Amino acid sequence: MPWKKVETMEERARFIVEAARRSEPFSEICQRFGISRETGYKWVRRFQDRGSVEEFSRAPRNCPHKTSDAIIEKILLLRETYPYWGPKKLSQLLFDKYGICDPPAPSTIGAILKRHGFISESRKIRRKSAGRLRRYDLLSPQDTNDVWAIDYKGWFRLGDRSICYPLTITDMHSRYVLACKGYARQTLENTKSAMENVFCDYGLPQAIRVDNGTPFGSSGIGGFTQLSVWWxxxxxxxxFIEPGKPEQNGSHERMHKTLKLESTMPPQDSLSEQQKKFDSWRHRFNYERPHEALGQKTPSSIYRRSLRSFPREAPQFSYPPYFESRFVRSDGMFNWKGGQVFIGEAYGRNRIGLIQNYDGRWLVYAGDILIGGLISEEPKHVVPVRRLIG
Structure with a gap:
């Protein structure tokens, strides 16, 4: 009879007893139990040597590719130091910090972290794609300082119950965090002051990507504010990204997620203490944290200071001789043909240029940018460009 799967050990014991009795030829006993003579002799020898017929462990006695205890210890230490960094980043850190030229694969590191309780099993939720973003007018950075991104991360309360508004500025090519500054209020003055410091330290970018909210954008003529007019x-x-489309500034928003996890949970007791936390996080993000989009390089290894220096005073808008030029007061008004026209406070204390179009309407420029126009139906304020069509 063949071995019964659920009574394997019992059948082997019976075979040993029958073989010891020698009441019939050994080959017939093997045939009755449905095994070959070679297998029968193997079980007899195993019983004589070990007093048992249990299977030997099939696990290899040694594994040449097994991760050493020393490396496992380093992996766990890195995870404790950087609790939100995944296996890919830890694999790169083994090389950067400890000089391990052939670190374990990220999948191996993930298994080690899971085995030691650093990663819990979680069900992955597959989200349906909303469709590929089809925007062709956003600038694509090809080098450092081509495009910077700036935004205020959502406010949160500190330990003393005051509010902190973190302002962040990044270089989109290298992912280098140029600034992470916490403010008690989200104001134009605070934002401009932070930008001046960054411009002094790193020079000027070619472009700055922003959303349409204050203090970067507005619903006024051209969508600009005093800050963006200064730029x-x-x-x-x-x-500008499209309204309600934060994914168009995806890398910056992803950085905000890392910022929240690693520097605001839990929040510090005061704004000054929180700023120290921001500064420490920024250094770690720029100089220690490998970035997958950069081939596991750090942002600091790629970023270079801009060659465009920050002028002491912003140059004023200038226009060709065939333009009419007007000075805009701080209240957003300028004089025009014996009356006053409103354009918006964003252009206050600056000069605008006007040139007459072929249809008799006046086009209004801020520097090289067409921001609106004047029409006879609404002579007291500048209208958006879309009103000039048709």
């Missing part, structure tokens, strides 16, 4: 004066392109 234009400095020769910087203002790269």
């Amino acid at each position: 234009i004066q400095l020769g910087i392109i203002v790269d």
Whole structure:
């Protein structure tokens, strides 16, 4: 009879007893139990040597590719130091920090972290794609300082119950965090002050990507604010994303997620203490954290200071002789043909240029940018460009 799967050990014991009795030829006993003579002799020898017929372990006695205890210890130490960094980044750190030229594969590191309780099993939720983003007018950075991104991360309360608004600025090519500054209020003055410091330290970018909210964008003429008009004066392109489309600034938003996990949970007791946490996080993000989009390099290994220096004073808008030029007061008004026209406070204390179109309407420029126009139906304020069509 063949071995019964659920009574394997019992059948082997019976075979040993029958073989010991020698009441019939050994070959017939093997045939009755449905095994070959070679297998029968193997079980007899095993019983004589070990007093048992249990299977030997099939696990290899040694594994030449097994991760050493020393490397496992380093992996666990790195995970404790950087609790939110995954296996790919830890694999790169084994090389960067400890000089391990052939570190374990990320999958092996993941298994080690799971075995030691650093990773818990979780069901992955597959999200349906909303469709590939089809925007062709956003600038694509090809080098450092081509496009910077700036935004305020969502506010949160500190331990003393005050509010912190973190302002972040990054270089989109290298992912280098140029600034991470916490403020008690989200104001134009605070934002401009932070930008001046960054411009002094790193020079000027070609473009800055922003959303349409204050203090970067507005619902006024051209969508600009005093801050973005200042950028234009400095020769910087203002790269607005579409309203309600934060994924168009995806790398910056992803950085905000890392910032939240590693520097605000839990929040510090005061704004000054929180700023120290931001500074420490920024250094770690730029100089220690490998970035997958950079081939596991650090942002600091790629970023280089801009060759465009920050001028002491922003140049004023200038226009050709055939333009009419007007000075805009701080209240957003300018004089025009014996009356006053409103354009918006964003252009206050600056000069605008006007040129008459072929249809008799006046086009209004801020530097090289057409921002609106004047029409006879609404003579007291500048209208958006879309009103000039048709």
